[in-house]
Amino acid sequence: MTNIPVEAIGVAREQPYPGAPDNWKRFFSFSTDHKVIGIQYLVTSFFFFLVGGIFAMILRGELITPEADLVDRTVYNVMFTMHGSVMLFLWTFPSLLGLANYLVPLMIGARDMAFPRLNAVAFWMVPVVGILMIGSFLVPGGPSQSGWWAYPPMSMQNPTGNLITGQVLWILAVAISGVSSIMGGVNFVTTIVKMRAPGMTFFKMPVFVWTVLAAQLIQLYGLPALTAGAVMLLFDIVFGTGFFDPTKGGNPVLFQHFFWFYSHPAVYVIILPIFGVFSEIFPVYARKPLFGYKIVAVSALIITVVSGIVWVHHLYVSGTPGWMRMFFMVTTMCVAVPTGIKVFAWTATIWGGKLRLDTPMLFALGGLINFVFAGITGIMLASTPIDLHVNNTYFVVGHFHYVLYGAMVFGLFAAIYHWFPKMTGRMYYEGLGKLHFWLAFIGNALNFIPMHPAGLMGMPRRVASYDPEFAFWNVLASLGAFLLGMSTLPFILNMVSSWVQGKKAPDNPWRAIGLEWLVSSPPPVENFEELPVVIAEPYGYGKNEPLTEAQRKELAEA
Amino acid sequence: MNIRTVLTLTVAAIVLAFASWWMGQQSYTWFPPQAAAEAKLFDDLFSFLVMLGTFIFLGVTGTILYSVLFFRAGRYDYSDGPPIEGNVPLEIVWTAIPLLLVFWIAGYSYQIYEQMAIRGPMELVHLHMPSMMESAYAAPADEGTEPVEEIEVHAKQWAWVFRYPEQDVTSTELHLPIDHRVRLALQSEDVIHGFFVPAFRIKQDVIPGKTIDFEFTPIRVGKYRLRDSQYSGTYFAAMQADVVVESADDYQQWLAMAASTPPQPAYNRAAAEYQASQKALVPGWKTIPPAPPPVVNYAPKHEATSPPV
Numbered sequence: 001m002t003n004i005p006v007e008a009i010g011v012a013r014e015q016p017y018p019g020a021p022d023n024w025k026r027f028f029s030f031s032t033d034h035k036v037i038g039i040q041y042l043v044t045s046f047f048f049f050l051v052g053g054i055f056a057m058i059l060r061g062e063l064i065t066p067e068a069d070l071v072d073r074t075v076y077n078v079m080f081t082m083h084g085s086v087m088l089f090l091w092t093f094p095s096l097l098g099l100a101n102y103l104v105p106l107m108i109g110a111r112d113m114a115f116p117r118l119n120a121v122a123f124w125m126v127p128v129v130g131i132l133m134i135g136s137f138l139v140p141g142g143p144s145q146s147g148w149w150a151y152p153p154m155s156m157q158n159p160t161g162n163l164i165t166g167q168v169l170w171i172l173a174v175a176i177s178g179v180s181s182i183m184g185g186v187n188f189v190t191t192i193v194k195m196r197a198p199g200m201t202f203f204k205m206p207v208f209v210w211t212v213l214a215a216q217l218i219q220l221y222g223l224p225a226l227t228a229g230a231v232m233l234l235f236d237i238v239f240g241t242g243f244f245d246p247t248k249g250g251n252p253v254l255f256q257h258f259f260w261f262y263s264h265p266a267v268y269v270i271i272l273p274i275f276g277v278f279s280e281i282f283p284v285y286a287r288k289p290l291f292g293y294k295i296v297a298v299s300a301l302i303i304t305v306v307s308g309i310v311w312v313h314h315l316y317v318s319g320t321p322g323w324m325r326m327f328f329m330v331t332t333m334c335v336a337v338p339t340g341i342k343v344f345a346w347t348a349t350i351w352g353g354k355l356r357l358d359t360p361m362l363f364a365l366g367g368l369i370n371f372v373f374a375g376i377t378g379i380m381l382a383s384t385p386i387d388l389h390v391n392n393t394y395f396v397v398g399h400f401h402y403v404l405y406g407a408m409v410f411g412l413f414a415a416i417y418h419w420f421p422k423m424t425g426r427m428y429y430e431g432l433g434k435l436h437f438w439l440a441f442i443g444n445a446l447n448f449i450p451m452h453p454a455g456l457m458g459m460p461r462r463v464a465s466y467d468p469e470f471a472f473w474n475v476l477a478s479l480g481a482f483l484l485g486m487s488t489l490p491f492i493l494n495m496v497s498s499w500v501q502g503k504k505a506p507d508n509p510w511r512a513i514g515l516e517w518l519v520s521s522p523p524p525v526e527n528f529e530e531l532p533v534v535i536a537e538p539y540g541y542g543k544n545e546p547l548t549e550a551q552r553k554e555l556a557e558a
Numbered sequence: 559m560n561i562r563t564v565l566t567l568t569v570a571a572i573v574l575a576f577a578s579w580w581m582g583q584q585s586y587t588w589f590p591p592q593a594a595a596e597a598k599l600f601d602d603l604f605s606f607l608v609m610l611g612t613f614i615f616l617g618v619t620g621t622i623l624y625s626v627l628f629f630r631a632g633r634y635d636y637s638d639g640p641p642i643e644g645n646v647p648l649e650i651v652w653t654a655i656p657l658l659l660v661f662w663i664a665g666y667s668y669q670i671y672e673q674m675a676i677r678g679p680m681e682l683v684h685l686h687m688p689s690m691m692e693s694a695y696a697a698p699a700d701e702g703t704e705p706v707e708e709i710e711v712h713a714k715q716w717a718w719v720f721r722y723p724e725q726d727v728t729s730t731e732l733h734l735p736i737d738h739r740v741r742l743a744l745q746s747e748d749v750i751h752g753f754f755v756p757a758f759r760i761k762q763d764v765i766p767g768k769t770i771d772f773e774f775t776p777i778r779v780g781k782y783r784l785r786d787s788q789y790s791g792t793y794f795a796a797m798q799a800d801v802v803v804e805s806a807d808d809y810q811q812w813l814a815m816a817a818s819t820p821p822q823p824a825y826n827r828a829a830a831e832y833q834a835s836q837k838a839l840v841p842g843w844k845t846i847p848p849a850p851p852p853v854v855n856y857a858p859k860h861e862a863t864s865p866p867v
Contacts, residue, residue: 071837072842073792142843147789154749154767154791159844191755246767251748253765287631288639292649317752317787318763319770340656342651347621348648353639354631365622373620376611379660383667385603385674388596389759392752392787404749457867458756463795467783469866502604511636542638547606 007505012243024495028171030124032116034105035124035523039100039423042416044126048090051134053485055083060447060481063474068465076464077145081429084148085299086133088266089177092408095271097184099415100212102423104188106516111526114190125180131507132173136166144170147462149259150253152244155299156237163238171234178227185219188212197515199534199549207290207297208536214300215269215427218307222262222269228256235435253319260311264449268307271371271403272300274411275342278364281414282346284512285361287352291345295460299338306335315527316387325384331538336375343372359433363414366441374399379450392462394470395455396471401448405484410440420498421505425521429503432494439487513540513547574616593757593782595775596674600759601671606641607663618748625673636690646748674760675773706739706773713744713751713764714827715790716797719852729856730824734776735809741829744770749847750838752787755801757867760798776803792845795830800862816856823850824857 021388027043030416053374058079062070071079101119105112108127127300134141142162144150144167182392192213196205233255244255283290290296312328346368355361377399380386390396413436420428452475455461459470464475508517516523516533533549546552562819585601585608592598631637678825711730720732734740744753746764753772754761757780762772786797829850835841 074842074845157846159846289643292644317761319765330664333664337656344652355629356631369619380607385670416848464788465795542641
């Protein structure tokens with residue numbers, strides 16, 4: 001695809017543009033610049049990461065002793081519900097969207113997203129979701145206490161009898177978040193399919209773009225199910241319909257199908273862009289081409305397809321017949337194949353390279369190791385007989401925190417450090433970055449490894465109190481959690497001080513190959529004065545080949 | 559590949575294999591006692607997965623660590639690594655091996671699942687493939703000649719009540735005869751609960767409006783803990799009960815004793831805590847009140863007392 005829809009760019013150009021590119025006020029405006037929106041997403045979601053983190057500290061504070069003594073049980077239940085909801089709907093998804101927003105147009109050589117205004121609308125729905133979630137603390141009866149799954153009939157119980165409850169606000173927030181994400185999905189898929197620079201065929205796209213495409217396709221097919229399920233639940237609660245209410249002939253397990261049909265693939269929406277980040281970062285800091293570029297790219301799309309037929313592994317104990325348990329066991333395990341291809345490809349990329357352990361590389365390596373561990377416990381969980389014991393125990397909690405913190409958050413930090421010079425035009429402080437990495441790596445292990453043995457011994461998740469036999473592992477986990485909380489401080493210090501007074505960054509501080517590194521740091525308003533013509537595959541490290549036509553001419557002249 | 563590489567790789571593989579085997583043996587110590595036939599099957603499968611997982615984890619992280627230690631660029635070395643873009647035979651191998659492993663793990667898991675023969679729920683929203691269901695149902699772990707013991711389990715916010723229909727005995731403690739196939743009929747009065755006995759390694763959600771049959775075979779005398787495993791609201795964590803596995807004689811004696819005891823209220827932690835919380839200085843948010851303490855024949859006046867594992 002080489003033609004550029006000129007109209008879309010025209011819309012972006014006609015926007016009243018407040019000031020020069022380094023004017024900070026534009027970050028608080030309804031800007032249609034994908035780079036501004038990207039940073040808006042990242043900063044907003046990071047604020048909610050801190051909010052969710054404070055909830056986590058309260059949870060671990062309660063769990064450092066077996067008795068329910070720090071907070072009331074209802075408060076504990078609110079805390080774990082809001083911890084999960086805020087971390088997923090207000091940190092994980094928006095932060096990854098922010099990264100993709102910033103990088104995708106730059107990486108494919110486009111001047112903006114396909115629908116810049118839709119992009120801004122999708123972003124500005126995130127603060128609305130946040131206000132609804134946090135605002136639910138103020139309604140009588142408090143926020144939702146039903147966990148981020150909100151399984152009926154428990155989520156339909158309403159002790160206060162009010163119409164507007166925390167649960168109702170929670171469902172509204174989730175539905176709005178779903179609509180926002182569908183808007184994002186439409187925008188990304190269109191941008192990637194239609195707006196690539198001349199010469200950039202699919203197999204010349206960086207893997208990050210492939211993984212964003214794969215992830216956003218999941219949003220498009222999966223989110224309607226969740227959003228419909230949420231609306232039906234809302235109707236059950238507010239209007240007294242009986243979709244999921246067993247006393248009215250409804251079926252509560254049906255909700256679980258709606259919920260997990262999206263919410264399991266959602267895990268791949270989260271992890272796929274991180275696979276993309278790994279694929280971008282390893283070649284740069286190992287100075288070698290990505291091993292098996294094409295198969296790594298295609299395996300992202302294979303995951304998109306397979307992830308659509310695995311959701312019942314969350315329902316092994318919910319009341320599913322044997323054949324269903326067996327079928328979904330096999331499909332779930334099959335995810336390991338395309339994932340394994342990627343892991344081996346990254347390992348082979350590093351092998352024999354010239355490694356530089358800058359902060360982004362440290363976070364990417366740490367994230368990869370954590371991900372391998374999480375993948376292995378994931379295969380165990382896929383096995384039905386294993387899941388019959390460990391389902392809904394702390395083993396699962398340990399597993400998915402290893403995915404979400406160990407792999408996803410690590411990958412995101414790697415990306416933020418790696419592209420920080422591009423986004424801000426400043427270098428970050430390497431020493432603080434390394435301190436951040438080591439605190440995070442040790443904190444992550446100390447926090448989440450002990451959850452596995454606690455779960456194997458039979459400690460259920462979501463408990464406010466537990467039996468003394470689990471105390472040892474919980475004390476370790478709580479200490480790890482506090483360390484992990486502290487690890488964020490050097491990061492904040494680093495980001496704020498570097499952005500304000502860091503050393504000026506050159507266009508390409510990492511000697512990386514990619515269109516985003518050919519423009520200035522930070523990039524000009526519409527990215528490329530002249531659209532680049534791509535003539536080579538990405539990751540040409542050690543090959544000394546030009547990436548664009550302009551570079552080829554330069555080389556020929558020299 | 560020269561002979562030295564082959565030797566190094568072989569030695570590394572042997573060391574890894576030994577470490578993985580050791581880890582697999584260790585995994586047996588991570589669990590509560592094996593109190594049901596299903597627990598033995600579970601522990602064997604888990605040990606196998608730990609062994610495989612350890613091998614893969616150490617293999618991958620070992621390679622990464624080796625690279626980090628020995629493939630570092632010098633401080634002023636700005637050259638690139640060798641431009642290797644792939645290796646088709648290698649890529650085929652590392653696609654085929656995980657694929658085979660996956661089928662191996664799935665096959666083994668299926669076998670274990672069949673032997674466990676946990677009777678799953680029979681209806682709900684799902685379609686049936688009766689031919690496939692039967693094999694899982696008709697092969698109990700212990701092909702015992704003894705009759706199956708049928709017990710009703712009633713879950714509510716937040717209490718467990720067990721009813722022995724033949725003797726019309728109710729209890730808040732679940733007593734089971736050893737080496738008998740047990741069939742529970744799980745029912746919930748309000749929300750979804752989860753029946754979970756870690757020492758048995760099995761669990762099944764209890765869905766309101768349905769009766770779900772659930773089977774297993776206890777094989778070890780002792781007192782174990784039953785926990786609610788599906789989050790069920792405010793006092794979810796307090797919804798526990800003791801499970802007593804005893805000899806057939808003791809079991810019959812207990813049933814006879816309970817049958818001759820008039821029903822009385824049992825201790826219920828949720829109800830007790832709720833009472834206390836009404837007087838608390840800083841109340842939490844409003845909650846669904848717990849059901850009153852169950853009135854049953856066998857009514858312990860204390861919390862669950864099963865020993866720590």
